[in-house]
Amino acid sequence: MKNFWRNWWTKRNGTPPTETVLTLEPTERRTMAGWPCGEQIETPEDWDALIDPRAMVKLETWHKNSAGLELSGYALLAEPVKADPGEPYTFVIEDMLLGCAIQESTGGYTEMSPEIRVQLMMKARSMGYKPDQLAWWHKHPITNWSGIDVNALRQRVHETGLDRKEQLQTFAFVLTPSGIRARWDRSGPDQGDNAYVDRIPVQVMAPDLREVAEEAKTEVLELLKQRQDLDKFRADEDRCAEAVVETEGGASA
Numbered sequence: 001m002k003n004f005w006r007n008w009w010t011k012r013n014g015t016p017p018t019e020t021v022l023t024l025e026p027t028e029r030r031t032m033a034g035w036p037c038g039e040q041i042e043t044p045e046d047w048d049a050l051i052d053p054r055a056m057v058k059l060e061t062w063h064k065n066s067a068g069l070e071l072s073g074y075a076l077l078a079e080p081v082k083a084d085p086g087e088p089y090t091f092v093i094e095d096m097l098l099g100c101a102i103q104e105s106t107g108g109y110t111e112m113s114p115e116i117r118v119q120l121m122m123k124a125r126s127m128g129y130k131p132d133q134l135a136w137w138h139k140h141p142i143t144n145w146s147g148i149d150v151n152a153l154r155q156r157v158h159e160t161g162l163d164r165k166e167q168l169q170t171f172a173f174v175l176t177p178s179g180i181r182a183r184w185d186r187s188g189p190d191q192g193d194n195a196y197v198d199r200i201p202v203q204v205m206a207p208d209l210r211e212v213a214e215e216a217k218t219e220v221l222e223l224l225k226q227r228q229d230l231d232k233f234r235a236d237e238d239r240c241a242e243a244v245v246e247t248e249g250g251a252s253a
Contacts, residue, residue, distance in 0.1 A: 038194025046088035050205040070110035072138035073099035081169040139175035
């Protein structure tokens with residue numbers, strides 16, 4: 001990770017970073033890199049995130065079968081993030097991609113190599129998703145964001161190629177022992193553009209049961225129709241039998 005950011009810094013500024021910059025605290029290091037956390041905005045009451053139940057099944061399955069190792073990847077969003085803290089907003093997670101190399105993960109660390117990130121971005125593209133519809137996710141054993149997480153969030157900005165010439169919004173979440181913790185970050189060319197919202201509530205999206213309901217309705221109506229047809233047939237059969245009896249009785253007389 002250090003080598004990645006050292007090369008990024010050198011390419012951006014023309015000179016390699018000093019050792020002093022590399023040893024700053026995570027928040028300070030992030031500020032020095034040109035993408036400050038900015039102001040923390042209180043989580044709007046009308047903000048939430050919904051995750052497709054199929055995507056949640058993937059996440060839970062990976063978690064249960066990871067042998068205690070950290071995991072990371074990209075979540076695929078229904079649309080690019082364009083949130084306004086003053087307006088209602090819902091982040092919709094449609095699918096999940098697993099990206100970390102298990103052999104490089106530990107119980108307290110996970111990292112996606114540049115090669116894996118490119119592979120996932122290409123896979124997402126083949127599925128119809130653009131880079132700004134990718135949200136970084138991972139799981140770790142603590143309940144808060146770590147300094148390494150801050151670097152990874154900044155990396156998402158770098159991957160878009162916008163280089164902070166315009167305002168950019170990103171979404172990310174982490175699976176912790178106490179549940180899913182999600183955040184929104186906004187960055188831009190001006191200091192006032194930088195802000196973030198933490199602890200966005202995440203809920204599993206209720207599956208769309210309308211199709212199932214329509215199928216069930218069709219099925220039961222078909223059965224009812226069959227029953228009505230059967231009742232009508234039996235009634236017709238009974239009338240026919242009665243007519244036969246009456247005819248035979250008249251003939252005997």
